Amino acid sequence: MSESPRRPPGRNRVLSLLDRLEREPAADKVIEVLRSGVRALPLGRGRDVLHGRWLGHPLHPLMVQVPIGSWMSAAVLDLRPGRSRESRVLVGLGLVAAAPAALAGWVDWAELHRQQQRVGLVHALSNIAAVGLYATSLSRRVRGREAAGRAYGFLGLTAVGVGGMLGGHLAYRQASGANHAEEVPHVVSEGWHRVGAVADFPAGEPVRRSVDDVPVLVVREPGGQVHALAERCSHLAGPLAEGTVADGCVRCPWHGSAFRLSDGWNVSGPATAPQPSFEIRIVDGYVEVRLRHQDGGRPARKRMTHTARR
Known part of the structure; x- marks a missing residue:
């Protein structure tokens, strides 16, 4: 008796819902208003601090550890009798720490792609619900x-879990x-290209070239010096070759991150990582580039071939 063929596994329902959320434009007008409002905040240099440059x-994932840890600890204490005072302290600490963590999150959110912003908005709403539930929890605890x-606290922890x-x-x-440039x-092979x-x-003028199928930005300064960086912005892979060059830097056309041409250092956010940079030499009137830290310093990893995999 032959076995019946197995059915392919069904698609994860949660992921299907999240994929639909990414494509759902219903909240786009609200997103645009919120995005403009966050970008208009007079944060000055504090914006890069909040980005985590x-x-x-990014700073936000680090900052959320305090409210999440405090609320989780309060939930553990709520399962034990006689720990009401400690639970109140932890719930209050989580509420205080949630404010700066949320600000950092909103600043990052305002510089994302629209599909990410749609998910991020629901993420924020879940956390706002959690803050409201924990504020109610603290109010009830203070009143005896x-x-x-405790009930509101556990509901708040559920909202935190969804967020x-x-x-x-x-x-x-x-x-x-x-x-996005890691x-x-x-993938760039050793040696000069x-x-x-x-x-x-x-x-x-910024010019796009390719090395081992990796886009590379090449800029020749008016004085003749040539620079080369990875062309896709480390923030969200924006095309630096379509950006502007000024004051020894290139600025991403998508979200405004600026990178120093000489070494790829990110001088302003929202990018938190520098661009990989290349050494330059001129041979017989041609520009050749080599990824920095090769042949001295940290060696680059050789490209893995099919033979090597076997």
């Missing part, structure tokens, strides 16, 4: 209604906050 990666306070799931989708499925050192004649690069 000084840290090298401990049972109600965390959506935050994970944003970070790992949609790659918001990830370094793979460059792993010819990218064109010097005359092919008009002074002061």
Whole structure:
């Protein structure tokens, strides 16, 4: 008796809902108003601080550990008798810490793609609901209604869990906050690569070339010095070759991140990671580039071939 063929596994319902959310334009007008409002906040240099440029990666995921940890700890204490005072302190601490964490999140959210913003808005609404529930929980606890306070606390923790799931989708499925240039050192092969004649690069204009199928930005300054960086912005892979060059930097046309041409350092956000940069040499009137830190310093990883995999 032959076995019946297995049915292919069904699609994950949660992921299907999230995929639909990414494509749903119903809230786009609200998103645009909120985005403009967040961008208009007079934060000055504090905006880059909130982005986490000084840290090298987004600040928001680090800051949310305090409210989440406080509320989780309060839930554990709520399962044990005689710990009401400690639970109140932890719930209050979480509420205080939620405000700066939310501000950092909103600042990052305003510089995302629309599909990411749609998920991010629901993520924010889940966390706002959690804050409201925990504020109610604290109010009930202060008034001596401990049972109600614990109930609202557990509801708040549920909302936090939903928000965390959506935050994970944003970070790992949609790659918001990830370094979109991280793979460059792993896919560009060692050695020098010819990218064109010097005359092919008009002074002061960004030009896109390719090395091992990796887009590379080449800029020749009016004085003759040539620079090369990975062309896709580390923030969200924006095309730097379509950006503007000024004051020794290139500015991304999508979200305004600026990178120093000499070494790829991100001088302003929202990008939190620098651009991989290339060494330059001129040979017989042609520009050749080599990824920095090769042949000295940290060696680049050799490209893996099919033979090597076997």
